[in-house]
Structure formats: C-alpha cells, structure tokens
Amino acid sequence: MTTKKTDAIVIGAGWAGSILAKELTEAGLSVTILERGEDRATAVEGDYPTSIDELRGAIRHRLFQNLSQSTVTIRNTIDQTAVPYRRLAAFLPGEGVGGAGLHWSGVHFRVAPDDLALRTNVVARYGKSFIPEGMNLQDYDVTYEELEPFFDKAEKVFGTSGEPYTIKGKVAGTGNPFAPDRSDAFPLPAMRDVYSASLFKKAAANVGYHPYSLPAANASAQYTNPYGVQMGPCNFCGYCSGYDCYMYSKASPNVNILPALRQDPKFTLITKAHVLKVDLDSDGKKATGVTYLDLRTNQQVQLQADLVIISAFQFHNVHLMLLSGIGEPYDPVKNTGTIGRNFVYQTITTSRAWLPSKQYTNLFVGAGGAGVAIDDFNSMNFDHGPLGFVGGSPVWVNQAGVKPIAAAIGGPGGKAPTWGEGYKDAMVETYRHSLTIDAHGSNMAYRDIYLDLDPTYKNAYGQPLLRMTFTWKDNDIRMNQYVVSKIEPIMKEMGATRYALGQLHANDVFDTRRYQTTHLGGGAVMGADPKTSAINRYLQSWDVSNVFVIGASAFPQGMGYNPTGMVAALAYWAAYHIRTTYLKNPGPMVQA
Amino acid sequence: MKMPSSTRRRFIGGLLGSASFWLYSDHKVWADALVAGNASPYAPRFFNQEEWRFLNAACERIYPTDAHGPGARGLGAPEFIDRQMDTAYGRGELWYMSGPFVTAPANLGYQLSLPPRDVYRQGIAAADAYTRAHHDGLSFADLEATEQTAVLKEFEHSDMALGAVPAHLLFEQLRQNTLEGVFSDPLYGGNKGLAGWTLLGFPGARADFMDWVNQEGAAYPFGPVSISGETA
Numbered sequence: 022m023t024t025k026k027t028d029a030i031v032i033g034a035g036w037a038g039s040i041l042a043k044e045l046t047e048a049g050l051s052v053t054i055l056e057r058g059e060d061r062a063t064a065v066e067g068d069y070p071t072s073i074d075e076l077r078g079a080i081r082h083r084l085f086q087n088l089s090q091s092t093v094t095i096r097n098t099i100d101q102t103a104v105p106y107r108r109l110a111a112f113l114p115g116e117g118v119g120g121a122g123l124h125w126s127g128v129h130f131r132v133a134p135d136d137l138a139l140r141t142n143v144v145a146r147y148g149k150s151f152i153p154e155g156m157n158l159q160d161y162d163v164t165y166e167e168l169e170p171f172f173d174k175a176e177k178v179f180g181t182s183g184e185p186y187t188i189k190g191k192v193a194g195t196g197n198p199f200a201p202d203r204s205d206a207f208p209l210p211a212m213r214d215v216y217s218a219s220l221f222k223k224a225a226a227n228v229g230y231h232p233y234s235l236p237a238a239n240a241s242a243q244y245t246n247p248y249g250v251q252m253g254p255c256n257f258c259g260y261c262s263g264y265d266c267y268m269y270s271k272a273s274p275n276v277n278i279l280p281a282l283r284q285d286p287k288f289t290l291i292t293k294a295h296v297l298k299v300d301l302d303s304d305g306k307k308a309t310g311v312t313y314l315d316l317r318t319n320q321q322v323q324l325q326a327d328l329v330i331i332s333a334f335q336f337h338n339v340h341l342m343l344l345s346g347i348g349e350p351y352d353p354v355k356n357t358g359t360i361g362r363n364f365v366y367q368t369i370t371t372s373r374a375w376l377p378s379k380q381y382t383n384l385f386v387g388a389g390g391a392g393v394a395i396d397d398f399n400s401m402n403f404d405h406g407p408l409g410f411v412g413g414s415p416v417w418v419n420q421a422g423v424k425p426i427a428a429a430i431g432g433p434g435g436k437a438p439t440w441g442e443g444y445k446d447a448m449v450e451t452y453r454h455s456l457t458i459d460a461h462g463s464n465m466a467y468r469d470i471y472l473d474l475d476p477t478y479k480n481a482y483g484q485p486l487l488r489m490t491f492t493w494k495d496n497d498i499r500m501n502q503y504v505v506s507k508i509e510p511i512m513k514e515m516g517a518t519r520y521a522l523g524q525l526h527a528n529d530v531f532d533t534r535r536y537q538t539t540h541l542g543g544g545a546v547m548g549a550d551p552k553t554s555a556i557n558r559y560l561q562s563w564d565v566s567n568v569f570v571i572g573a574s575a576f577p578q579g580m581g582y583n584p585t586g587m588v589a590a591l592a593y594w595a596a597y598h599i600r601t602t603y604l605k606n607p608g609p610m611v612q613a
Numbered sequence: 614m615k616m617p618s619s620t621r622r623r624f625i626g627g628l629l630g631s632a633s634f635w636l637y638s639d640h641k642v643w644a645d646a647l648v649a650g651n652a653s654p655y656a657p658r659f660f661n662q663e664e665w666r667f668l669n670a671a672c673e674r675i676y677p678t679d680a681h682g683p684g685a686r687g688l689g690a691p692e693f694i695d696r697q698m699d700t701a702y703g704r705g706e707l708w709y710m711s712g713p714f715v716t717a718p719a720n721l722g723y724q725l726s727l728p729p730r731d732v733y734r735q736g737i738a739a740a741d742a743y744t745r746a747h748h749d750g751l752s753f754a755d756l757e758a759t760e761q762t763a764v765l766k767e768f769e770h771s772d773m774a775l776g777a778v779p780a781h782l783l784f785e786q787l788r789q790n791t792l793e794g795v796f797s798d799p800l801y802g803g804n805k806g807l808a809g810w811t812l813l814g815f816p817g818a819r820a821d822f823m824d825w826v827n828q829e830g831a832a833y834p835f836g837p838v839s840i841s842g843e844t845a
Contacts, residue, residue: 258820380830
C-alpha cells in the first residue's frame with residue numbers, strides 16, 4: 022500500500038466537494054479531491070451536437086452512476102428482505118467529476134425558514150400531539166438569518182436567475198411572496214416563462230394563488246461569477262436534466278468552480294479513486310485520512326490528512342460513515358444510534374392537462390430550472406390544523422425540455438394506449454398540446470425508515486451495500502392528495518380540455534421502477550442533540566471532530582424545495598466556520 | 614452520392630457550427646445519401662433468422678404502419694435493437710448483476726440474472742414455441758396481424774414464463790427498445806428519415822429555442838435535424 026499526505030481530503034467532486042475544496046484552498050490548505058468516477062469537462066464531452074443525444078444521455082445514463090460496481094438494496098418494510106436496485110430508475114445518482122451537479126436541472130431555491138425549525142414550529146402552532154406516532158420531526162439547529170449570507174454567495178457563484186420579493190425588508194420585485202428576505206438581488210434577472218408556464222402563471226393568479234418565476238441556476242444572460250468563470254445565456258435547448266450544458270448556461274461544479282480551482286497549485290484532483298473507508302486512530306475519535314482503491318491500477322492507497330470532508334452523494338455519505346465506523350449505526354428497534362436515521366425522500370407526482378388543438382406547448386422547448394410555481398401549499402404557508410398532516414408542496418410548471426424517447430416510453434397518459442393501434446394519435450396530441458404540473462413535496466422522517474448495511478449483497482470491492490428501508494406513509498400521502506386537489510382549479514382556469522391528476526394513493530408502496538426524483542436526503546442529519554443527529558450545526562461529526570459531512574444527508578426532513586440550493590448554502594456555511602473557527606483550534610465546535 | 618460515413622460525419626460536423634449550414638445548405642442531399650447507404654437490407658448480427666422474423670413482426674405491432682406514416686419496421690427499430698445487443702447495455706454491463714437472485718415484490722424492480730441479450734434469446738424462442746402450440750404450429754411472425762396483437766396483449770399482462778422470462782417482462786423489453794429505436798437519433802440505426810421525430814414534431818438536434826420561449830401557443834415551424842445533419 023502506498024501512503025501519501027495532504028492537509029485536507031475531500032471525498033466526491035460534486036457541488037459540496039467542489040465548494041469545500043475551493044474554500045479550503047483559499048484558506049491556504051493543500052486539498053485533494055478523491056472522485057471515483059472519470060474526470061469530466063464540459064468543453065470535451067458537453068460539446069454540441071454530440072452531447073444532446075437522448076439515447077446515450079438520459080436513456081443509457083451517460084452521466085449517472087454505473088450500478089454494476091456498486092448499488093443499494095431496497096425493501097419497503099423492516100420485515101422484508103431487501104433486494105438490489107439493479108437498474109437505475111427511481112433515482113439517478115451521478116458519477117464522475119461534477120457528480121449529480123453536472124446532470125441536475127438547475128432549480129435553485131433557498132429554504133423555507135419554517136422548515137429549518139419544523140418541529141419547534143409545528144409544536145408551537147398545533148401542539149406536540151399533532152405529530153404522528155413514529156414521525157422523527159426535528160430542527161436543523163441553524164436559522165435562515167445565519168445561512169442568508171451563504172445562500173447569497175452560492176447564488177452569485179451559480180449565476181442564478183430570479184425575481185426577488187423583498188430585499189432588506191423592502192418589496193423589490195414580483196417574486197415569491199412566501200420567499201424569505203434577501204440581502205441582495207439575484208445576480209441575473211429571472212428566466213423567461215415558456216408558454217405553458219405563462220398560462221399557469223395567469224391561471225394560478227386568477228384562482229387566487231401567488232405564482233412566481235422559479236429561481237434557476239440557468240443563466241438568463243451572459244455572466245461572470247466571483248471566481249472569474251463565465252456562463253453563456255441559456256437558449257432553452259431543453260437538454261438540462263441528464264446532460265452537461267453545451268451553452269455553459271446551467272451551473273455545475275465543472276463550469277462554475279473547477280476551472281478556477283484546477284489552477285490552484287495547492288489543489289489536487291484524483292479521479293477513479295474509490296474511497297473504501299475513512300481511517301480512524303486507535304480510539305476512533307480522530308480521522309487519520311482515508312484508504313482508497315485506485316481503479317486504474319487496482320492498488321490500495323492510504324492518504325493521510327488532518328481534515329476529512331465527506332461530500333459524496335447523500336446516501337454514499339451515509340454508506341461511508343457506516344463502513345468507517347464513524348458514529349453509532351441507527352437501530353430502529355432500540356431507537357439508538359444516528360447513522361442512517363431520518364432517511365428521507367420527496368413526494369413527487371405529476372398531473373397533465375391537455376389544451377385545445379390550436380395551442381402548441383412545444384414541450385421540447387425548456388430549461389431545467391425555469392418555470393412558474395406557487396408556494397401557497399408549501400412548508401407552513403397554510404393552516405395545517407384542520408388538515409391533520411405535516412409538510413407541503415410547491416406546485417409548478419417546470420418545462421425542462423421533454424425529449425421523444427422518454428415521452429414515448431412514458432406514453433400518452435390518461436387512459437390512452439401505450440403501444441399499438443391508437444398510440445400514435447394519442448402521443449401526437451400529448452406531445453404537441455399538453456403540459457404537466459407537478460406537486461413537488463416534502464417527505465417526513467419516520468422511526469422505521471432508515472439506512473443500514475445490507476447483510477447479503479456486496480459491491481465490486483467486497484464491501485456490504487447500503488440498505489434502504491423505505492416506503493410511503495399516511496401523513497405524506499394525505500399531504501400530496503391535498504395539494505394535488507389544488508391543481509384541478511388551475512387546470513380548469515387554463516382552459517384544459519381534459520386532465521389527469523397524478524397523486525399518491527392510500528397504502529401506496531415505494532416503487533423503484535419508476536423515476537420519481539433524485540432528491541434523497543437525511544441519514545446523517547444535523548441537529549442540536551447527538552442522540553438524534555449525526556453532525557452538529559456546523560456539519561461536523563459529533564463523534565470524529567475532524568470529519569465534516571456535507572450534503573443533503575444533513576436534512577432531518579425531506580423539504581418541498583429542490584435541495585441543491587440548501588446543500589450549497591450549508592457547504593459555504595460549514596466552510597466559513599471551518600476557516601474562521603475550526604482551523605484555529607481544531608476540535609469539537611459544539612460541546613455535546 | 615456516397616462518401617465513407619466517417620468522412621461524411623467529419624464534413625457535416627465541420628458544417629454544423631456555421632450559420633450558413635442551417636440557412637443555405639441543401640442538406641437534402643445528405644438525407645438521400647443516408648437512405649442510399651441503407652438501401653440493402655440490414656443483416657442482423659445478434660439475432661438469428663427466426664428471432665429476426667419475430668422481432669420485426671413484434672416491433673411493427675407495437676408501433677404499426679398507419680395513416681400517420683411508417684411503422685417500427687420501416688423506421689429501422691429492429692436494426693436498432695440488433696445493434697444495441699452489442700453494447701454495454703445489451704450485455705447488462707450497466708446493471709448490478711451480482712447474486713443472489715431472488716424473487717421479490719414487483720415494485721422492488723428487475724431481479725433476473727438476464728441481460729437484454731438473454732431476455733430476447735430465451736424469451737423469443739419460448740414465445741415462438743407458445744404460438745406454435747396454440748396457433749396451429751405457426752410461429753409468431755406467421756400469424757395474422759390481429760393475432761399477433763392479441764398475443765402481445767396476452768404477454769403484456771401475463772406472468773407466464775417464456776424460458777426464464779416472465780411474459781410481461783419480454784413484452785416491456787420489446788416495447789421500450791422499439792420506442793427507443795423509433796425515437797432515437799438515426800445514429801443508432803432507427804428513426805430512419807427522422808420519421809419518428811416528424812410525427813411528434815420534435816426538432817431533433819436544433820436545440821436552440823431562444824426565439825421560441827413563448828410564441829403564445831404557435832406551432833414550432835421547423836422540421837427535425839439529426840446529429841449528423843440529416844433533415845426531414
């Protein structure tokens with residue numbers, strides 16, 4: 022085994038890892054990112070026209086994790102035997118430099134402040150008995166005011182396009198009235214609304230809601246970010262989700278951070294480096310570095326460091342903590358331990374409206390982050406008292422560019438045939454004249470929904486796979502049904518000739534065969550209490566103080582908003598406190 | 614007019630970046646060249662003759678020729694599928710294929726040890742054996758179109774084992790691959806003449822809609838273009 026040394030190791034070259042690596046090199050540290058996939062540069066493989074190939078891209082998963090080497094196992098309930106997630110479908114983790122931040126869509130939210138202290142807020146408003154039995158409702162132990170400068174910083178790095186509502190307490194625009202106050206405007210004006218989104222905007226306002234153009238990390242104009250890297254104006258080509266952006270308009274670590282970072286002599290990027298475990302000292306209180314497998318030579322390498330940042334995809338973070346023995350694995354029966362606890366997802370359902378045949382929705386036109394939403398039924402923006410559930414959903418038209426293979430396999434919708442006679446007629450009507458409205462909602466945490474190591478299945482390197490125990494719960498199903506019921510009047514107001522509402526149904530189980538979302542969360546959550554959280558408010562491990570765990574793994578609940586904006590803000594927040602406090606006096610930043 | 618395809622691709626690749634290509638080029642000539650290049654019938658490399666007959670018939674029933682235009686056969690979907698069998702996808706190299714393989718609830722996803730190549734190899738032989746046993750000794754390809762559709766409908770909703778493959782899984786493999794062949798870039802052997810995209814009104818590799826963000830519901834006016842520059 023080869024042994025090497027660096028000041029800080031960053032595991033994973035996605036958004037969180039790239040942000041931490043940038044911040045730590047700025048602080049003067051030598052930083053090595055270990056990325057298990059290939060290097061990826063938009064100039065090389067994001068080029069036009071070869072990158073806009075649906076078969077190779079979104080269908081054969083060019084930018085996604087190759088499950089042949091490692092996957093997860095999944096079961097719905099604790100009494101089942103989990104089986105491998107053999108084919109990508111329900112969720113699509115990334116692989117390679119950029120991670121999921123290369124193939125994401127670009128919806129770039131902040132956070133609903135009430136969501137950061139959801140337990141406190143629900144208890145204050147409705148009492149403790151409002152929380153269903155078995156729901157692990159928790160606070161983040163960080164406030165919006167504390168995070169605001171880091172949301173602002175992330176938006177400026179991402180070149181985010183949006184319309185504000187208030188800036189420093191004063192109404193400054195026609196943005197989302199439920200959005201929290203801002204210290205500054207968005208760096209770029211909002212993306213334009215595509216036709217279907219503009220119809221939604223008018224109709225939602227007419228029925229009394231508060232529509233706004235989504236904040237998007239798709240550049241509405243040419244932009245140079247604080248690191249000096251440039252973005253081009255989005256041309257609505259429709260190849261965001263599942264693709265690298267040939268226009269350099271969609272923010273990605275590859276376009277917005279790495280071009281600056283790669284020029285820093287203190288920075289090293291090692292690709293095809295699969296981290297097997299974080300190495301701990303003899304009493305398990307400090308990390309000494311990591312052991313990784315060089316996938317090119319099949320040799321194990323020990324890399325020593327004073328600081329280890331675990332910033333891979335959400336469930337890979339949890340997996341690595343379990344494999345390394347960082348913290349106590351969660352046991353749902355004894356209700357002890359924290360690693361794997363509060364594993365969450367999101368509730369996402371899609372409804373479709375068909376318009377008269379003279380109206381063309383041109384579904385291929387789109388941008389992944391753009392669209393129009395309402396927040397009237399998100400977070401705690403409405404009265405849950407008579408409804409009896411916790412959580413909510415933004416509702417939106419987010420026309421990200423619908424490509425023909427996905428459309429054809431998905432079928433025309435409604436009761437139309439999915440092949441054979443009548444199929445073409447129905448597909449033509451759907452592809453030319455329909456639009457979709459999503460309810461993109463929260464998912465609460467439950468005592469018997471969690472992550473642990475699988476007892477049977479192994480990855481290509483002989484390590485146990487991560488096991489997910491996950492299914493839908495009554496609270497979240499009822500929340501989804503309530504919000505979807507609010508979509509119907511909007512569709513009627515839009516002049517839909519017919520519509521099909523998509524919603525969860527009572528007793529639905531999680532189905533791994535159908536894409537829902539890649540917004541997985543939790544499993545190594547932040548919080549104030551080491552008995553119910555894996556990391557403190559600075560995303561520092563309670564158990565191993567020179568390990569920080571950055572990502573959506575820190576979310577105690579699945580929020581209604583898309584997670585990337587929150588992940589980036591938490592990354593900058595953690596980096597700031599590492600730089601200003603931790604590095605001066607390494608050790609626990611919060612006393613347990 | 615014919616050129617070695619690599620030369621043609623390089624030439625068109627060079628043109629794609631220039632405005633003059635989009636505005637003035639008479640690229641019908643390239644579409645003709647591509648059609649001419651496909652004039653001789655495709656000889657399958659993975660499927661044997663019996664399987665090939667089954668595949669052609671089944672694809673055509675899934676996406677039939679009708680008043681809208683050519684079906685899966687005319688669009689080259691069987692050729693597409695044959696070519697896909699010799700890729701990482703066809704060999705199952707994109708999937709986690711370690712055991713143990715166990716039976717699990719359907720909602721937990723695919724749990725067979727078979728990559729697409731073997732789903733077809735085992736499934737088609739068994740499907741033909743099934744039609745021979747139930748339709749007077751006739752293979753699937755020799756049935757009337759309405760009978761073929763009826764058999765596929767039966768497969769679509771059946772757990773009946775075709776080899777080691779449940780019938781509904783063979784059907785869904787066929788349906789998905791057929792539609793991939795109809796609607797993917799012609800680079801992969803299907804969507805000939807871009808007829809799949811033309812049906813839907815998908816403009817292919819144009820991928821620049823700056824002026825079409827919101828035209829108040831007007832239909833997008835331009836036909837499709839492929840990655841190699843073919844138009845329709």
